Amino acid sequence: MTAKQVIGQAAFVGFTEFKHVYTLKTWLTGWMLRLVSQVVFFGLVGKMAGDRITAEYVLLGNVVTVMAIEATLVITTAALERFQGTYPMLVASPTNMGLVYLGRGLHWVVAGLGSSALVLALVWGLFRPDWNWRVAVFALPCLALIGISAYAYGAFLAACSLRHHKFRWLYLNFGFTLLMTFCGANVPRSFWPAPIEWFTEFLPLSHGLAAVRTLAAAGPVSEVVGQLALEICVAGLWAVLTLVFFERIAGKGRRDGSLNFTS
Amino acid sequence: MIEVTGLGRVFTKRGRKAKRAQQGGSAAPGSRIVALEGVNLSVPEGETHGILGPNGAGKTTLVKILSTMLLPTSGRARVAGHDVATEADRVRRRIGIVFGGDHGLYTRITARQNLAFWATMYRVDAGVVKRRSQELLERVGLTDRADEPVEGFSRGMRQRLHLARGLIGDPAVLFLDEPTMGMDPLATRDFRDLVHELKAEGRTILITTHDMAEAEALCDRVSLIDHGTVLVTESTATIGRMLSGHDRIDITLREDQAHLLAELAGLSGVERVDKLPEPGTARIHTTSADANPVVLRWLLDAGVDALRTGRPTLEEVYVHLVGNRGLTV
Numbered sequence: 001m002t003a004k005q006v007i008g009q010a011a012f013v014g015f016t017e018f019k020h021v022y023t024l025k026t027w028l029t030g031w032m033l034r035l036v037s038q039v040v041f042f043g044l045v046g047k048m049a050g051d052r053i054t055a056e057y058v059l060l061g062n063v064v065t066v067m068a069i070e071a072t073l074v075i076t077t078a079a080l081e082r083f084q085g086t087y088p089m090l091v092a093s094p095t096n097m098g099l100v101y102l103g104r105g106l107h108w109v110v111a112g113l114g115s116s117a118l119v120l121a122l123v124w125g126l127f128r129p130d131w132n133w134r135v136a137v138f139a140l141p142c143l144a145l146i147g148i149s150a151y152a153y154g155a156f157l158a159a160c161s162l163r164h165h166k167f168r169w170l171y172l173n174f175g176f177t178l179l180m181t182f183c184g185a186n187v188p189r190s191f192w193p194a195p196i197e198w199f200t201e202f203l204p205l206s207h208g209l210a211a212v213r214t215l216a217a218a219g220p221v222s223e224v225v226g227q228l229a230l231e232i233c234v235a236g237l238w239a240v241l242t243l244v245f246f247e248r249i250a251g252k253g254r255r256d257g258s259l260n261f262t263s
Numbered sequence: 264m265i266e267v268t269g270l271g272r273v274f275t276k277r278g279r280k281a282k283r284a285q286q287g288g289s290a291a292p293g294s295r296i297v298a299l300e301g302v303n304l305s306v307p308e309g310e311t312h313g314i315l316g317p318n319g320a321g322k323t324t325l326v327k328i329l330s331t332m333l334l335p336t337s338g339r340a341r342v343a344g345h346d347v348a349t350e351a352d353r354v355r356r357r358i359g360i361v362f363g364g365d366h367g368l369y370t371r372i373t374a375r376q377n378l379a380f381w382a383t384m385y386r387v388d389a390g391v392v393k394r395r396s397q398e399l400l401e402r403v404g405l406t407d408r409a410d411e412p413v414e415g416f417s418r419g420m421r422q423r424l425h426l427a428r429g430l431i432g433d434p435a436v437l438f439l440d441e442p443t444m445g446m447d448p449l450a451t452r453d454f455r456d457l458v459h460e461l462k463a464e465g466r467t468i469l470i471t472t473h474d475m476a477e478a479e480a481l482c483d484r485v486s487l488i489d490h491g492t493v494l495v496t497e498s499t500a501t502i503g504r505m506l507s508g509h510d511r512i513d514i515t516l517r518e519d520q521a522h523l524l525a526e527l528a529g530l531s532g533v534e535r536v537d538k539l540p541e542p543g544t545a546r547i548h549t550t551s552a553d554a555n556p557v558v559l560r561w562l563l564d565a566g567v568d569a570l571r572t573g574r575p576t577l578e579e580v581y582v583h584l585v586g587n588r589g590l591t592v
Contacts, residue, residue, distance in 0.1 A: 009383040012376070013369050020371045085366020092332045093384040094355040100384070254334045254351075257274050259327075 006095055007103030014077060018107040032115060035066050039119050042186065043127055056129040057213075061185035063120045064146060064212050068179045068205045070112030071147045072154035074105030075172040078161050087162065088259040091250045098246030101155045102239060108154075109147040116143050132218040142212050145228060149204035149235030150179065155242040159249050163258070179205045184213075204238065207231040264436055264467040265306035265329065269338035272299040272324050272491075298324040299491040302338070306469060306484075308435075311462045313482035313499075314471040321491040322471035326440045329469065330360045343435050356386070359434035361425045363444035370414040374405050374424050377413060378431055385432030399427040403457060419450025426457060437461065439470040443477060455480055512547040512558060513539070515569035523565055532557050 039062045046058030090097045157175045161168040183205040200206045211227035253259040274296040299321045306312040327333035331351040340347045343357035378396040400409045403423035443451045486496040532554025537546045
């Protein structure tokens with residue numbers, strides 16, 4: 001049994017659950033509307049606070065952040081796992097639960113990709129920013145990569161939330177607020193004190209967003225590639241941390257008896 | 264196949280209150296909960312073994328340890344030749360787990376998809392998954408509903424799917440924890456038939472229950488457990504004899520028959536007579552099964568025609584066992 005099969009099966013469960021929760025209508029009129037409002041709000045704040053360049057900076061940052069926000073929603077899937085009572089069953093199976101989690105919430109990445117692409121198209125139409133055409137062509141693969149790294153980061157937080165499931169919403173909000181605030185969505189990372197800026201090197205979104213900004217500014221391709229490579233490294237880091245941490249969580253649960261069936 | 268030696272599990276309550284109590288030297292007795300203590304158990308290959316006990320006796324804790332969900336705090340346990348604490352992964356490849364209740368299945372996917380998912384988790388060869396899933400669905404009678412989401416299933420259907428899920432890895436040892444809990448009588452009967460089939464295949468089965476009838480119907484031997492300690496391990500026939508030795512007779516007396524209670528108490532074969540809450544009702548505890556016909560004849564001769572014999576509940580058997588063994592339990 002390969003890791004690919006485990007991730008595939010887990011992803012299938014997640015996609016089926018997602019289809020039960022959302023229809024196209026509820027997704028567009030509920031979730032999408034909320035995301036568009038958020039991006040437009042920040043775009044307008046940028047416009048009021050500064051010049052056109054500032055407005056476009058904030059707008060692009062928030063469009064890309066939509067991807068990261070949605071990917072971190074994998075934390076809510078961990079809560080669902082606990083509610084369904086499948087969590088201890090997974091621990092008692094011969095498969096690493098972390099591997100399951102690397103697939104269990106992949107629907108959030110796909111949904112995030114759809115959301116962010118749609119928001120990008122909408123705000124481009126609404127605000128007519130002066131972004132290079134390359135954004136339209138290459139934004140999607142960049143967003144997908146950001147989604148994967150934010151997802152791996154979210155899966156790590158999901159593992160943490162299994163231990164403190166009462167605080168799962170706190171984990172979710174803390175998780176994406178950290179990205180929104182410090183990873184260059186509204187202000188450059190260099191705005192923050194050096195230790196914080198250094199820390200954001202290891203957070204998803206930082207390098208991927210920088211790559212999209214380079215694309216928008218028609219910067220050199222080599223710079224874009226370098227930034228995306230760093231984003232891949234960040235994704236790998238969080239994926240490894242997730243696998244290790246799930247093992248630790250399962251081990252601790254076996255020791256202290258916290259592998260409960262339900263929340 | 265299952266070897267348990269001096270197994271113990273103590274839960275320590277977490278949180279500030281418990282910590283303060285421990286630091287202040289006033290560790291409340293509740294801050295440490297002894298769920299299992301000195302449990303010894305040996306289940307040979309092919310045996311269906313029942314763990315009987317009331318709620319909170321430690322049955323589920325024992326199954327959790329044996330199925331690698333929980334570590335013991337003392338003693339050791341081996342399942343299928345492997346230590347549950349140090350060789351958990353090897354144990355997991357040889358066992359199947361079936362818990363009673365609504366939890367443990369993905370309700371938004373179909374029964375077949377659930378089996379495919381769990382087959383992957385149990386590292387079943389991809390080429391085998393489809394065939395084995397179909398065989399199991401047929402076996403548990405879910406073929407017609409195999410492609411429907413589980414959320415529409417009744418309790419009995421879910422439980423049968425739980426059993427199929429537990430068997431997907433073709434386990435040598437199967438743990439069934441209160442498997443018929445909440446099922447209606449017909450579903451319970453069908454489920455027990457399935458367990459009989461598994462038994463006939465030579466699988467080792469450990470089943471926990473608080474239902475004596477279920478234990479008698481399914482098990483070769485049973486262990487009575489209470490307060491985390493095994494009280495007795497015997498064959499079901501022996502336990503049955505222990506039960507029949509504690510039969511009781513419930514009677515309802517008319518007003519003019521009230522004097523009979525005192526006479527009954529002195530009757531040979533009567534252990535004691537307890538008055539019940541309803542006016543004129545009483546419960547006669549006999550000393551042995553042989554005494555029952557004698558006492559019944561005496562009652563009928565005395566004109567008592569409202570009477571009923573019955574077997575004691577499991578709880579009453581416990582009271583007898585603990586009472587008889589005193590501190591030696």
